[in-house]
Amino acid sequence: MKLREYEAKKILREYGIPVPAGFLIRSAAELPAHLTGLGENIVLKAQVDVGGRGKAGGIVMADRNNAVAMAQDLFKKEIKGLPVREVLAEQRLEIQHEYFLSITVDRSSRQPLLLFTESGGVDIEITAKEHPEAIRTVIANPLMRDIPPFMIRELVGTAPKEIGPVINKLYRVFLEKDALLAEINPLVTTPQGVIAADAKLIIDDNALGRQGFAVNRDLTDREREAEKHGFSYVELDGTIGVIGNGAGLTMSTLDLIGFYGGKAANFLDVGGGAESERVMHAVRLVGSVPSVKVIVVNLLGGITKCDEVAKGIIAAGIPQKVIVRLAGTNEAEGRALLSEKGYEMLDTMDLVVKKAVEVAA
Amino acid sequence: MIYGDKKSGVLVQGATGKQGEFHIGLMNAYAREVGGRGVVAGVTPGKGGKEVHGVPVYNTVKEAMREHDISASVIFVPAAAAADSIMEEAHAGIRTIVAITEHIPVHDTMKAIAYARMEGCSVIGPNCPGLLSPGEVKMGIMPAGLFLRGNVGVISRSGTLTYEVVDELTRAGIGQSTVVGIGGDPVIGQTFVDVLQRFEKDPQTKAVVLIGEVGGNLEEEGAKSTDLPVISYIAGISAPPDKRMGHAGAIVEGGEGDAGSKIARLRKLGVPVASRPSEIPAMVRDLFRGHC
Structure with missing residues (x-):
């Protein structure tokens, strides 16, 4: 789950990384009370869960005199379709130089990966593509709590020495907050020293509980409903509902829909060992999406038993919408139950998907 | 094995x-x-x-x-x-x-x-179904009834998709040496490279089916590292960016690791990539006619 800038900066501050003086406001009327703490030049930053907000008008430069009016305008805006509900009002920094510092999980080495460039800012993606050599990297040992000095020297090169402690503090944040990504871009030098002008933290969804987050904000309502039943569920914009067991098989079913020229409405993985009641909830959930014309159920029994699946499909009670492919443990029993009730069944993944694409067309 | x-x-x-x-x-x-x-x-x-x-x-x-x-x-x-x-x-x-x-x-x-x-x-692993060497040993949760002993190694990030492919292979009369589910998480222990190294030293294994997913570039690293004949299939060509498709590892991050470019990179390495699981047996047969 991605934290908002003000949440990330609060954590950075707790770990001793300097951040700009700033206040979170939920309406322009809250701003005057904070003006004395912000100085002459102010920046207003919309706290929306979307990337590239600066270029979309979500970051506004202001001064003490016009800040309230500018904040009023910002609260009326939509940034990439999202309403502005929270604004971070910050002191504007006197920036001398911008750097980029990022810590992430490296799949190849299975260890933390630190990245640093001497030219940070909004165009870091372009730098990464056009001058990959400008990005210095080191791989850290996850069993060590600190980045050793030699690694920091390798990483920062000739950049100011004050950056070293920031790296170690950010590494602590990365480790202790279960971050998949801890990033400061830009990390800036000012007459007052090194400051994290922006901050990005993504927390591992599997660690949200121990990090004190009750819900994952990145999910839609229906996705959250699905999570309650233990499903992995993602909404898409097609007309063919998909229910499978196992992420790979379900993804592969979606791909096959595309292969035969259809469009999937969702991804729903019921998980392993699905019992009839869970299957029923899955079919009902997908059946409740207005755009869904037909539902492909593609289940491969291993631990999952086909007769349990069949009972669940029947209990959901929408035979006109469901096409089934069942194989594996107790296949014959499952098929018998479904054919008794007149459900459409096909033998292979290819056949069931082809049929669904025809029905949806 | x-x-x-x-x-x-x-x-x-x-x-x-x-x-x-x-x-x-x-x-x-x-x-x-x-x-x-x-x-x-x-x-x-x-x-x-x-x-x-x-x-x-x-x-x-x-x-x-x-x-x-x-x-x-x-x-x-x-x-x-x-x-x-x-x-x-x-x-x-x-x-x-x-x-x-x-x-x-x-x-x-x-x-x-x-x-x-x-x-x-x-x-x-973690987040894997384990491994099974037909006729030898099962360590994990794979449904043993689908397997047939033979010469094709299978390495996969998925569970049920692996069973689907094994089922297809077995029905086509193509047996397996060892089938390894390496797991669906972003960080896993044994990667494609590690398992392929073992297969290279295994006289029973003559070819490998590599079943990947969106996310990361471990499939390409694996294919690059081996001299064994490899066939691949990558799930997630329809996965939208930044959405997690069930497996924590199956996420397209900032345009990296999407299935399309992954498949292109594999083909560039000379690896035949199936566009759906049912194509795999014929591709394995084509490649090793008479050997497996």
């Missing part, structure tokens, strides 16, 4: 839980069928002295190791304690550790794998 055979004694951690108990039963049913040793000991802290399907349970891995000849283990303990189980086994000297558990926080996995590496152990 790789990682183990009939002679391998297997330990199960989380032996007295619902999952552990169920799968000890299935693993030992398979062991009886093929004449292997199967699961010889279980571990659940505080449950020492119990038995599960006739298998003795111990409080610690070291206790179990003193009483039995153990070379591999399968972990079913819940996510919060699974990384600790990996380290306990590595410390006790178990060389092959299969972690079935899903939803382990990535930082826990990173530490456990770094520690296991220091101890010289191979971790398969």
Whole structure:
């Protein structure tokens, strides 16, 4: 789950990384009370869960005199379709130089990966593509709590020495907050020293509980409903509902829909060992999406038993919408139950998907 | 076969839980069928002295190791304690550790794998179905009925999709040497590269089917690293960016690791890539007509 800038900066501050003086406001009327703490030049930053907000008008430069009016305008805006509900009002920094510092999980080495460039800012993606050599990297040992000095020297090169402690503090944040990504871009030098002008933290969804987050904000309502039943569920914009067991098989079913020229409405993985009641909830959930014309159920029994699946499909009670492919443990029993009730069944993944694409067309 | 055979004694951690108990039963049913040793000991802290399907349970891995000849283990303990189980086994000297558990926080996995590496152990998973060498050994939760002994190795990030492909291969009369589910998380122990290295030293394995997913570039690294003939299939061509498709590892991050560019890179390396699972048997046959 991605934290908002003000949440990330609060954590950075707790770990001793300097951040700009700033206040979170939920309406322009809250701003005057904070003006004395912000100085002459102010920046207003919309706290929306979307990337590239600066270029979309979500970051506004202001001064003490016009800040309230500018904040009023910002609260009326939509940034990439999202309403502005929270604004971070910050002191504007006197920036001398911008750097980029990022810590992430490296799949190849299975260890933390630190990245640093001497030219940070909004165009870091372009730098990464056009001058990959400008990005210095080191791989850290996850069993060590600190980045050793030699690694920091390798990483920062000739950049100011004050950056070293920031790296170690950010590494602590990365480790202790279960971050998949801890990033400061830009990390800036000012007459007052090194400051994290922006901050990005993504927390591992599997660690949200121990990090004190009750819900994952990145999910839609229906996705959250699905999570309650233990499903992995993602909404898409097609007309063919998909229910499978196992992420790979379900993804592969979606791909096959595309292969035969259809469009999937969702991804729903019921998980392993699905019992009839869970299957029923899955079919009902997908059946409740207005755009869904037909539902492909593609289940491969291993631990999952086909007769349990069949009972669940029947209990959901929408035979006109469901096409089934069942194989594996107790296949014959499952098929018998479904054919008794007149459900459409096909033998292979290819056949069931082809049929669904025809029905949806 | 790789990682183990009939002679391998297997330990199960989380032996007295619902999952552990169920799968000890299935693993030992398979062991009886093929004449292997199967699961010889279980571990659940505080449950020492119990038995599960006739298998003795111990409080610690070291206790179990003193009483039995153990070379591999399968972990079913819940996510919060699974990384600790990996380290306990590595410390006790178990060389092959299969972690079935899903939803382990990535930082826990990173530490456990770094520690296991220091101890010289191979971790398969986490969030994986384990492995099965037909006619030899089953370590994990794969449905044994689908498999046929033969010469094709299979490496996969998925569970049921692996069974789908194995089923297709078996129906086409193409047997498997060892099928390894390496797991769906962003951080896993044994990657395609590691498993391929084992297959290269395995005289039984003549070709490998590599089943990948969106996310990362481990499939390409694997294909690049081996001289064995490889066929691939990548799931997730329709996955939208930044959405997690079930597996924590199956996420397209900032335009990296999407299926389209992954497939293009594999084809550039000369690896034939199937556009759907049902194409795989014919492709394997085409490539090794008369060899498998």
